[in-house]
Amino acid sequence: xxxxxxxxxxxxxxxxxxxxxxxxxxxxxxxxxxxxxxxxxxxxxxxxxxxxxxxxxxxxxxxxxxxxxxxxxxxxxxxxxxxxxxxxxxxxxxxxxxxxxxxxxxxxxxxxxxxxxxxxxxxxxxxxxxxxxxxxxxxxxxxxxxxxxxxxxxxxxxxxxxxxxxxxxxxxxxxxxxxxxxxxxxxxxxxxxxxxxxxxxxxxxxxxxxxxxxxxxxxxxxxxxxxxxxxxxxxxxxxxxxxxxxxxxxxxxxxxxxxxxxxxxxxxxxxxxxxxxxxxxxxxxxxxxxxxxxxxxxxxxxxxxxxxxxxxxxxxxxxxxxxxxxxxxxxxxxxxxxxxxxxxxxxxxxx
Numbered sequence: 236x237x238x239x240x241x242x243x244x245x246x247x248x249x250x251x252x253x254x255x256x257x258x259x260x261x262x263x264x265x266x267x268x269x270x271x272x273x274x275x276x277x278x279x280x281x282x283x284x285x286x287x288x289x290x291x292x293x294x295x296x297x298x299x300x301x302x303x304x305x306x307x308x309x310x311x312x313x314x315x316x317x318x319x320x321x322x323x324x325x326x327x328x329x330x331x332x333x334x335x336x337x338x339x340x341x342x343x344x345x346x347x348x349x350x351x352x353x354x355x356x357x358x359x360x361x362x363x364x365x366x367x368x369x370x371x372x373x374x375x376x377x378x379x380x381x382x383x384x385x386x387x388x389x390x391x392x393x394x395x396x397x398x399x400x401x402x403x404x405x406x407x408x409x410x411x412x413x414x415x416x417x418x419x420x421x422x423x424x425x426x427x428x429x430x431x432x433x434x435x436x437x438x439x440x441x442x443x444x445x446x447x448x449x450x451x452x453x454x455x456x457x458x459x460x461x462x463x464x465x466x467x468x469x470x471x472x473x474x475x476x477x478x479x480x481x482x483x484x485x486x487x488x489x490x491x492x493x494x495x496x497x498x499x500x501x502x503x504x505x506x507x508x509x510x511x512x513x514x515x516x517x518x519x520x521x522x523x524x525x526x527x528x529x530x531x532x533x534x535x536x537x538x539x540x541x542x543x544x545x546x547x548x549x550x551x552x553x554x555x556x557x558x559x560x561x562x563x564x565x566x567x568x569x570x571x572x573x574x575x576x577x578x579x580x581x582x583x584x585x586x
Contacts, residue, residue, distance in 0.1 A: 254273040254274055254570075255273065255274070255326035255327075255569070256271055256272065256273050256282065256323045256324065256325045256326060257271070257273070257274075257279070257325060257326055257327055257328065257562050257565040257566055257569065257570075258270065258271045258272075258316075258319075258320050258323075258325045258327075258328035258562075259328060259329055259330070259331075259557070259559075259561035259565070260313070260316055260328070260329075260330035260331065260355070260357075260558070261331060261333070261556070261557040261558050262289075262291065262313070262330070262331065262332040262333070262335075262336070262357065263291070263332075263333050263334065263335065263390055263391050263392070264290075264291060264292030264295075264333070264334050264335040264390060264391025264392035264393075264418060264420050264421075265288060265289070265290055265291075265292065265390075265391035265419070265420055265530070266286060266287065266288055266289065266391070266472075267286070267289045267309060267312040267313065267316070268284075268285070268286045268558060269283075269284060269285040269286075269316040269319065269558070270283075270284050270558040270559070271283040271284065271319060271320065271323050271325060274566050274570050278375075278563065279562055279563070279566060282323065283319055283323060285312075285315060285319060287312040287315075288526040288527075289305065289308045289309040289312050290305055290308065290420070291306070291308075291309045291336075292305070292334065292335035292338070292339075292391055292392045292420050292421075293305045293420075294424075295335055295338050295339050295392065296338075296392075296421050296424055297424070299339065299340050300339055300340055300341045301335065301336075301339045301342065301345050306345055309345075310348060310349065310352055310353065313349055313353045313355055313357075314352065314353050316330075316353075316355070317353040317354055317355050326565075326569055327568075328355075328565070329358065329561045329564075329565060330355050330356060330357050330358060331357070331358050331359070331360045331364075331365075331368070331557065331561070332346075332357050332358065332359045332360070333359075333360065333365055333390060333392070333393065333557075334390055334391065334392030334393035334416070334418060335391070335392050336357075336359045337359060337361070337362075337393075338392060342359060346359070362393065362395055362412060362413075362414030363409075363412050365395055365414070366388075366395045366396075366397040366409055366412040366414075367397075367409055367412075367560075368556075368557045368560035368561060368564075369386065369388050369470060369556045369560060370386055370397055370399060370407055370409055370560070371559075371561075372470075372553075372555045372556045372557060372558065372559030372560035372561075372562075372563070373386060373468055373553045373555055373556060373559075373560075374407050376468060376493075376494055376551060376553050376555075377399075377401060377407060377466065377468060378466055379401070379404045380401075381401075381463060381464045381465055381466050382400070382401050382402050382464060383398070383399065383400065383401060383456075383459055383464055383465045383466070384398075384401055384407070384465065384466045384467065384468060385397070385398065385399070385456065385465060385466075385467045385468070385541075385545050385547065386399050386467075386468045386469075387467075387469050387470075387471075387541055388469075388470050388556060389418060389419060389469070389471040389472075389473045389534050389537050389538060389541075390418040390419070390471060391418045391419055391420040391421075392416070392420055392421055393414050393415060393416055393417070393418050394414070394415045394417055394418055394443070394537055395413070395415075396412065396413045396447070396450060396541070397409045397412045398411045398412070398450075398454050398456060401466075410454070411450070411453070413447070413450040415443065415446050415447075417442075417443060417446070417537070418537075419472070419473060419530040419531075419537070420530065422439055422533035422534075422536070422537065423529050423533050426438070426439055426533060428514060428528070428529025428530060428532065428533065429513055429514040429529065430512075430513040430514070431510055431532045431536075433510075436510050436532070436535075436536050439533060439536035439537070439540075440536045440537075440539045440540045441540075442540075443536070443537050443540035443541075444540045444543060444544055447540065447541075448544075451544060451545070456545055460545060460546060460547055465545070465547050466547065466549075466551070467541075467545065467547040467549065467550050467551065468550075468551045468553055469538070469541070469550055469551070469552060469553065470552075470553040470554070470555065470556040471534065471556075472527060472530070472531075473530075473535065474538065474550070474552045474553075475492050475552060476523055476527065476531050476534075477497070477502065477505055477506065477509075477535065477538070477552075478495045478497065478552040479491075479492055479522035480505050480508075480509065480522060480523075481495075481501055481505045482495070484521075484522055485521060486521045486522065487521070489554050492552055492554050493552070493553060493555060494551065494552070494553070495551070495552045496549055496550070496551050496552070497549070497550050497552065498548065498549055498550075499542050499546065499547075499548055499549070499550065502538065502539070502542055502550055503539060503542070506535035506536075506539055509532055509535055510532045510535060514528050514529055515528075517531060517532075
């Protein structure tokens, strides 16, 4: 599928209430997520969305293949996405898959099944493209200064860290990207997801820190952190869950978490509170739930590794990423009445 996206249905009018709809699917190791949106003056407005836990990467680390039951769960979710797209007469869509499909030996057969059973073209993207799309989706939350940023995404089967140049605030640029074949699902399978001892928690953190070292030495990010020239932005279920827990929300509220800043002291404090509980207790937390109760502590351990390797001091949380990046690019490529580019993207761009 080309960069401009897969096309659906008839062309729609470009004005008024008949603005064209655009869609994006992000199929990860743990979740299948979709957004459908229409253009607005400052970005886009979401008109439909879908998210389901599919655990596509179940046992991929051990077997090297996508298992049949995970494939069936995922196909059911993608069929719902396809039906929603048809219902909204989506102009164009881009549907991407990440770590689980990159790792699985039988991913080609899975892609064929997706196409034949749902009509969707699914594109397996490399880590560099994953980081670029994540940045495109999160850019409105970056400040104009400091002039450098670490943007990271703790996924189910991988963790991406992007080293970003913000010298041109209208066009953030990825200088370098690192992708580790470790995420919350792979760490959960390796270390467990019920009650994690302090020793095991520390082992997870140290394992990730060691893998970060070549990237740090190559880019010498620590030197610029010491000068106060680096900001940090995180996007993933781990950081949004941490933010909701920090705020002690009675239920997850995106508007309160997206853009939230936390000190590293609070990151560590809330992470350790979650690590000190068991699966059953975490599952009763309305901002975690049963589907993530085994994954949140491994995610916190990875997050602490990020914070210890790059002690910026403050973490900004993004509840946005690949899908938003795709939507922005589809609108620019397919909607001739797109708004003029502003000096600084609006922080309300997701609408």
